[in-house]
Amino acid sequence: MDIKKDNNRDYDDALDALQETFNSPVPDVLEKELRKRLDGFRQDLKEHPYLSNKKGRWCYRWRGIFPFSLPLVRFLLLTGTGAACIATVMFLFLGNKSATWADVEEHFRAIPSCAVAVYFGNPYSNGHGKAQYWISSDGRARIHSGDKIAFADLNGGWRHFRTFDVKTRRETGQGFICRNILQAFERVNRFEKPTLKSIIETMTGENMIDATSLVVSDVEVSKDLLVFDAQSYDTLWNIRVWALRESKLPIRILKWHRRYDRYEEVLFSYSKEQPKEFFDPNAFEERLKDPASTEHNLKYMFLQGPWGQSFPAPGS
């Protein structure tokens, strides 16, 4: 009870202090000044659109009639309109950029040349390895696999080829990898330059793409990338293809076996087309005889970099 009384007394004291502080009379000078401002406000009211301008007044009346004046309605309308605009823009600019597998195939076919690096792992037979090949616009190919360099004219069929060994500096028989690559090209497309399908089938030695169609797995990986997935029922390979959304060109293919520890990874480089002598086995053979050409120089003989320099650079 005493505490309550004390509290009440404290409250009363606080209110007294408050009233003492705030109940001071308004100084005359200040009051005059404030009244002057009120008069000014009253004069200025004539200019207010709510009163003076007929158009403005109608605008205010319309605001009263329609619910657009309510903040929530206005907010919902604005956000709804904004969302619709964003959706439209996304549909117009992004929606039509999705590409099909056929688009990627088509664009890859149209590209005059490219370089392909294949990395593979097969612990049961070959172990891990790498192969490289270049394809020209006129259907010729140069394949690097270990010390062997193979030249093929795909327009004339895969049998027109020559293989050289840069270590022994002699013409030699085709290796296992070179043969597999050429067989895949020949099998899929006998009379034209390699297609994307033939590149995917390279190394496996089996016709796997026909087993199932490729499907778009959407763009969750990146907005700039297209990703395609495929499976083959008969050979138990999974395939994933990454392609650029703008140019619709493939940049990476990954194949992995569903049962065994095997994989193949294919990386694409697009640059200007290599000179004719790069694909010419006779020109290469001439250089092979030159003892001044080192093994490394021979391997990349006539190769032109993206800026026009010859490989291997520098020092060669």
Next chain:
Amino acid sequence: MQVDGLYERLLRPIENQMISTVARIVHDPEDTADVFQEVLALIWHKLDRIDRHPNPHAYILRICITRSYDAVRKRARRRRREIRLDSIKAMFLPAHPQDPLEEKDRASAVRGAISMLPANQGQAVLLRAIEDSPYNVIANILGCSEATARSHFSKGKARLAKILLELGISK
């Protein structure tokens, strides 16, 4: 729509209340003039809304009290920043506890204490204690129910008493 009619209807009946509310709460003449100008600018800006409001006078007084209270709090914050003391107590208390506070310091301390209350409580206390406004008017001005207005006042009063006690202003 006539200018005079609108002014007479909306502002004339509460002219005195507007002036006294702003001047008493803000206190400093220069700040009072500025705050009053801000109030008028807001009324100008919201004129159509005020005119359509079911209780336009309460709306205008709410603008007055909110702006004034904001000014008091802003000034207290500025002073705290300038003096770099943690609490208002250090700002307003005399050097020795036995020294009586001067009237001016006491008023400053009370204003500082009011500025430490939450906005709704501070405004309820000012309306009730200074303007002697009934709860239904306070509720109208604050835009809440009468029960909430009572609660704001009651809590604000208790908190203010505690602060003033700490400052040594309550007897």
